[in-house]
Amino acid sequence: MSITTTSTETNSSQKRFTLGASKMSGNYAARKRKSQIMEGILFLAILLALTPLALILFEVIRRGASAMNIEFLTSVQNISLIREGGGYLNGLVGTLYMVAIASIIAVPLGVATATYVVEYSDSKLVPFIQFFTDVMTGVPSIFVGLFIYTILVQGGGGFSTLAGGLALSLLMIPIIARASEEVIRLVPDDLRNAAYGLGARRWQVVMQIVLPTAGSGLITASMLAVARAAGETAPLLLTALGAFKIVPELLGSPQAALPLIIFNEARGPFEPAHARAWAGALELMLLVLLLTLIARAIGRKTEAAI
Amino acid sequence: MMPNPNSFNNGNLAVEARNMHVYYGNFRAVKDISLKVKRNAITAFIGPSGCGKSTVLRSFNRMNDLVTTARVEGEILYHGNNIYDNDVDPVEIRRRIGMVFQKPNPFPKSIYENVAWGARINGYKGDMDELVESSLRQAALWDEVKDKLNESGYSLSGGQQQRLCIARTVAVKPDIILMDEPTSALDPVATLRIEELIQDLKEKYTIIIVTHNMQQAARASDYTAFFNMDRDRAGYLVEYDRTPDIFTTPQNELTEQYITGRFG
Numbered sequence: 001m002s003i004t005t006t007s008t009e010t011n012s013s014q015k016r017f018t019l020g021a022s023k024m025s026g027n028y029a030a031r032k033r034k035s036q037i038m039e040g041i042l043f044l045a046i047l048l049a050l051t052p053l054a055l056i057l058f059e060v061i062r063r064g065a066s067a068m069n070i071e072f073l074t075s076v077q078n079i080s081l082i083r084e085g086g087g088y089l090n091g092l093v094g095t096l097y098m099v100a101i102a103s104i105i106a107v108p109l110g111v112a113t114a115t116y117v118v119e120y121s122d123s124k125l126v127p128f129i130q131f132f133t134d135v136m137t138g139v140p141s142i143f144v145g146l147f148i149y150t151i152l153v154q155g156g157g158g159f160s161t162l163a164g165g166l167a168l169s170l171l172m173i174p175i176i177a178r179a180s181e182e183v184i185r186l187v188p189d190d191l192r193n194a195a196y197g198l199g200a201r202r203w204q205v206v207m208q209i210v211l212p213t214a215g216s217g218l219i220t221a222s223m224l225a226v227a228r229a230a231g232e233t234a235p236l237l238l239t240a241l242g243a244f245k246i247v248p249e250l251l252g253s254p255q256a257a258l259p260l261i262i263f264n265e266a267r268g269p270f271e272p273a274h275a276r277a278w279a280g281a282l283e284l285m286l287l288v289l290l291l292t293l294i295a296r297a298i299g300r301k302t303e304a305a306i
Numbered sequence: 307m308m309p310n311p312n313s314f315n316n317g318n319l320a321v322e323a324r325n326m327h328v329y330y331g332n333f334r335a336v337k338d339i340s341l342k343v344k345r346n347a348i349t350a351f352i353g354p355s356g357c358g359k360s361t362v363l364r365s366f367n368r369m370n371d372l373v374t375t376a377r378v379e380g381e382i383l384y385h386g387n388n389i390y391d392n393d394v395d396p397v398e399i400r401r402r403i404g405m406v407f408q409k410p411n412p413f414p415k416s417i418y419e420n421v422a423w424g425a426r427i428n429g430y431k432g433d434m435d436e437l438v439e440s441s442l443r444q445a446a447l448w449d450e451v452k453d454k455l456n457e458s459g460y461s462l463s464g465g466q467q468q469r470l471c472i473a474r475t476v477a478v479k480p481d482i483i484l485m486d487e488p489t490s491a492l493d494p495v496a497t498l499r500i501e502e503l504i505q506d507l508k509e510k511y512t513i514i515i516v517t518h519n520m521q522q523a524a525r526a527s528d529y530t531a532f533f534n535m536d537r538d539r540a541g542y543l544v545e546y547d548r549t550p551d552i553f554t555t556p557q558n559e560l561t562e563q564y565i566t567g568r569f570g
Binding site for chain 1: 367369372374397398400401404405407409411412413414415423424427428471474475478
């Protein structure tokens, strides 16, 4: 079996073909063994990388599910860390509120940045913009919180939903810009040429051909950023601060957020608060999962439409 | 008998290149092209790979402008005006001089939208359904797609996609249609259909077609221009004449060698 394989593999090279069959099969067996060993090492590496992830998921589901109930989902936070009862509804509303604000700001700006970088690549600004988005992606999120804290919270606005949303949007913009850039680059030049060949202007090509073609990828890119923003705690500490009730105001009142409540309840020594924090973690995880599924469905629907 | 290219005058001239050179950066890709294209006729550009025939074709509707390093010297006269004059809008030129590409490249939109899009962005105000139907009929595609206009353009076969691209070009109502090896990605049957279609289209449009396939040039064109690559790697026009003359009594030895398959 191994001999026939080797001879077919090397029959293009007359010189190697004339080498002894036993030697060839020996080489082949050694190469095959080496390949299997390397494959085994790679598999172990994957296992090692996935184990903590699986444990986190398992633990969040196990602990979260036992504390999760209708009351948790439908009532606002219990002021007491010691007593049982109450839920994270205020945090859920706050998180959705701030992520929505952040998305309204960050999605257009991020996609616009990516569009400029790809479609206007003749501009001398492009390398500068790319460098800048790369740097922004690496900025620690607490700095972003500090920045908004200094100019908006201390600047007279106080802690607010808007301050939290702005901080999250600053985190989202570079992620969306970077990921969208890759997606827009994937749109084949054939389509651009076809559109230009019909007498389209650049903005028509970009708005009506390139961006719709990249549509589902842009949604995925945005969702990546939404998932990241929904779980951020640090930038909200200095901008949204936290609240015990549902806050409909955009300005003038501190806002609650799921990660903030989880942080506050998990760091104390009290068991009922810990249980709620686990349920909150599960809720946050499910929220991100749900948003991702919705985005996928929208993406698939737009793909099916074209 | 078709008139000789030298006798084309304002009455039957569609577009004319005069001493045109095209550069990509410092590299001269084609040199000193002078050529008159007759209205309502099919003109084929043939020649070996790299001889610049596609570059010449793309110069006729300023598609080369999209390549940042490309530069054109000389003149291309269209209705007596040089299309490379500073006050000429290249978008306006591309509306009058349409293009069909080597690989079928329909938009990721419905069949209907593929045809309607170009007309719409060009400000077409008439009955869109009618325009879509007549364009698809001109491209000999209507009967195959009339019941599935809302399906994606990608659901069609390669040959159908290329006819959709032709319909899309026709819908903008151009004067001239440039075709850059439109059948090179298609099978022989689909190729023949496109060739038949091109014959019908010349009633209303002037067609310039680049082809690698000499049989195609011989079968489907009225005039043939043979390009070759010089020692400095720049393409130049070797011979241009009525197609039967090129294929039966070529004046240049290189032309004869090329059409008889001795090089290229």
